[in-house]
Amino acid sequence: xTDSVPKRPRxxxxxxxxxxxxKSAGRVxxxxxxxxxxxxxxxSAPSVDFPQVDMADPLLRAEPTDEDATVxxxxxxxxxxxxxxxxxxxxxxxxxxxxxxxxxxxxxATSRLITLDLVLVDxxxxxxxxxxxxxxxxxxxxxxxxxxxxxxxVAEGKRFQQILKVLGRxxxxxxxxxHNSPVVWGFIHAEARRAMAQAARQNRSRNxxxxxxxxxxxxxxxxxxxxxxxxxxxxxxxxxxxxxxxTVALAMGLESSDPVASVERALIPEEVTSREETLxxxxxxxxxxxxxxxxxxxxxxxxxxxxxxxxxxxxxxAMQAPRVWSNPGVYQPEVGLVQGMELxxxxxxxxxxxxxxxxxxxxxxxxxxxxxxxxxIVVCNRLSDLKGKPMHASRKGVxxxxxxxxxxxxxxxxxxxxxxxxxxxxxRKTVPSASRAKNSHRAVSRSASRSAGKR
Numbered sequence: 001x002t003d004s005v006p007k008r009p010r011x012x013x014x015x016x017x018x019x020x021x022x023k024s025a026g027r028v029x030x031x032x033x034x035x036x037x038x039x040x041x042x043x044s045a046p047s048v049d050f051p052q053v054d055m056a057d058p059l060l061r062a063e064p065t066d067e068d069a070t071v072x073x074x075x076x077x078x079x080x081x082x083x084x085x086x087x088x089x090x091x092x093x094x095x096x097x098x099x100x101x102x103x104x105x106x107x108x109a110t111s112r113l114i115t116l117d118l119v120l121v122d123x124x125x126x127x128x129x130x131x132x133x134x135x136x137x138x139x140x141x142x143x144x145x146x147x148x149x150x151x152x153x154v155a156e157g158k159r160f161q162q163i164l165k166v167l168g169r170x171x172x173x174x175x176x177x178x179h180n181s182p183v184v185w186g187f188i189h190a191e192a193r194r195a196m197a198q199a200a201r202q203n204r205s206r207n208x209x210x211x212x213x214x215x216x217x218x219x220x221x222x223x224x225x226x227x228x229x230x231x232x233x234x235x236x237x238x239x240x241x242x243x244x245x246x247t248v249a250l251a252m253g254l255e256s257s258d259p260v261a262s263v264e265r266a267l268i269p270e271e272v273t274s275r276e277e278t279l280x281x282x283x284x285x286x287x288x289x290x291x292x293x294x295x296x297x298x299x300x301x302x303x304x305x306x307x308x309x310x311x312x313x314x315x316x317x318a319m320q321a322p323r324v325w326s327n328p329g330v331y332q333p334e335v336g337l338v339q340g341m342e343l344x345x346x347x348x349x350x351x352x353x354x355x356x357x358x359x360x361x362x363x364x365x366x367x368x369x370x371x372x373x374x375x376x377i378v379v380c381n382r383l384s385d386l387k388g389k390p391m392h393a394s395r396k397g398v399x400x401x402x403x404x405x406x407x408x409x410x411x412x413x414x415x416x417x418x419x420x421x422x423x424x425x426x427x428r429k430t431v432p433s434a435s436r437a438k439n440s441h442r443a444v445s446r447s448a449s450r451s452a453g454k455r
Contacts, residue, residue, distance in 0.1 A: 091173045094120035094128045097223075098177040098282040100245070100274055101184050102147035104137070108183070108190035108308030112137030114147045114154060116163075116188070117274040118170050121177070125286045127279065131170055132271050133163055135191075145261070148270035161195035164218030171221035175296065177285045179245050179277075181228035182309040185299075190308045192220040223299055226310075229281055231295040232288035237350050237381065245277045245284075254283055295352075314354045318367035325364055325416040331377040331399050337409055339364035339416030341376035344398075346389040348382040351403040359406075363413040371398065379406045 098119045105111030113135050120128035134149065134157035141147070141154040167188070178184035199217045230243055238251045246259035257265070257276070265273065288294040302310045305319065325340030343360045344367075345353045356379055357367055371378065371392040378393040380400045390400055401409070 087173070094122050095174055096121040096123075096177055096227075096282070096285075097170055097174045098278050098285070099184055099188075100179070100278040100281060101187055102149075102270070102274065103183075103187055104140070104142040104146065106183060108186040108304075109306070110308075111187075112139055112141075113160065113187045113191050114141055114149060114157075115270060115274055116167075117271075117278045118167075119275070119278050119282065120170065120174075121282050125282060127282070129170075130275070130278075131166060132274065133158055134270075135160055135163075145266075148266070148273060153270075159195075160191045161199060161217040164192060164195055167192070167221050168218050171223050174223055175225040175227055176221075176223040177227045177229065177281055179228070179248070179281050179284070180230045180243065181226050181297065182311050185226055185302070186304065186308050186310040189220060189304065189310055192218075196220070225296045226299055226302070227285050227294060227296045229284040229288065232285070232293050234347055235293040235295060235350055236288070236291065245280050249280045249284055252284060252287055254280065254287065256280055312354050314358050314361075315367075318357050318361050319369060321361065321367070323366055324419055325366070326419050327366070327374055327376065328416060329376065330397065331401075333399075335414075337363070337365065337377070337413040339413060340366060340419075341416075342366045342368050342372075342374050344368055344371050344375050344378045344389060344393070346378055346380035346382075346393075348380050348390065349403045350381060356403055356406060359410050363410050364416060365410070365413070371396065377401060377406075379403055 098121055100117045101113060102115040103111050103113050114137070115135065116131075116133050118131040120130070122128060134153060136154055136157035136159060138159075141149065141151055144150055171188075176185065195217050196219070199215045203214050229245075230248065233240065233248045233252065236252070238248070240251055241247060242259070244259050246256045249256040250259070285294060297312070301313055303313050303316050305311050305316050323340070327340045327342055328338045329341075331337060331341060343357075343365050345356050347353075349356070360367060368375065371389050373396060375393065375396070375398050378389060378398055378400050379402070380390045380393075381402045382390060383400060386394055393400060
């Protein structure tokens with residue numbers, strides 16, 4: 001065995017010594033203390049007398065007792081109840097919120113929101129607190145004439161996830177008033193879902209070793225109702241040249257600027273024009289409420305279609321319903337409705353479209369949003385100066401019937417032919433036409449020539 005090497009005694013750290021009258025920043029003289037063997041009992045630290053502390057003091061207890069937990073829970077409940085009472089007072093004072101938007105397109109599934117303007121409104125239509133924001137979608141904002149903002153102004157905007165909590169404070173518990181609710185509420189709902197999904201992805205990819213807090217951007221706004229001023233104008237059966245806010249306001253007899261675009265209006269800041277439209281939407285709603293034509297939908301009865309538009313569940317389910325009956329063709333008054341006929345509902349009706357669609361689905365008819373060559377009948381109250389769906393139906397020879405007339409004839413719908421039997425019959429009766437046989441002969445000739453070329 002080798003002899004153990006004696007340990008060198010540890011030395012204390014050198015300390016800086018400043019001579020009397022000498023500045024600390026100047027040059028000082030260093031000195032070292034004597035070497036001390038820390039392994040000896042004499043080198044241990046001197047004892048210090050600490051003051052006596054009463055460990056029974058509740059403020060010094062290391063762990064809270066059940067009584068402390070009860071007091072903390074009571075304080076939390078009191079604060080929660082106080083916030084709830086404050087929120088109820090705010091909702092009672094301003095039960096409505098009017099909204100207007102500007103976007104890069106008309107479909108929330110493929111377009112993005114650019115601006116959002118909100119104004120709180122009381123029961124008498126008096127405006128209160130307001131909120132306006134320019135959003136940066138991170139994509140091409142589109143041409144300036146769509147929303148009145150330059151690409152530089154859009155680039156300086158906020159992300160939607162930064163304002164989601166503010167939207168909850170403005171919209172939650174209130175009736176949302178908007179013009180063309182499938183588009184407006186569709187964009188708000190789609191952007192909120194998109195922001196929440198992005199936050200969830202960031203939280204999943206976040207490095208947990210860094211102990212960062214989870215990102216919470218908010219929730220989808222929860223209005224108690226959604227009022228649609230465009231649908232209310234349809235119920236009033238107004239003659240509308242287009243569906244823009246200013247056009248509908250003028251048709252209702254409200255004071256508004258000219259809806260036609262002009263150079264003068266293009267020079268007005270976007271925030272001013274958006275606020276004007278928001279206040280017009282509020283005025284239209286209260287005018288429709290006074291006339292008994294206001295349309296307010298429950299958000300629980302709405303869902304997104306393939307384009308992201310927030311439509312009624314009845315309409316979306318009717319579009320997605322499988323076709324079980326063969327389409328017998330165009331509606332003929334002498335024959336009546338037959339199961340399998342395809343129905344299209346135009347906006348120009350005085351009745352709730354959901355009533356028409358639900359009645360059609362109960363009697364075995366098919367529903368479509370677009371007028372095609374397969375359309376059998378179109379429900380529309382306007383028979384002259386046709387536009388949109390009625391115009392296309394008239395060009396294709398599809399008959400138009402009013403909403404009242406449709407409800408009378410739908411109850412007498414005749415049984416149709418199941419789609420499976422129709423397919424079998426078509427396959428048995430199908431005979432290749434001359435043109436089809438000619439095309440098949442050409443295909444065989446081309447195949448033979450290609451084979452000869454390979455050889």
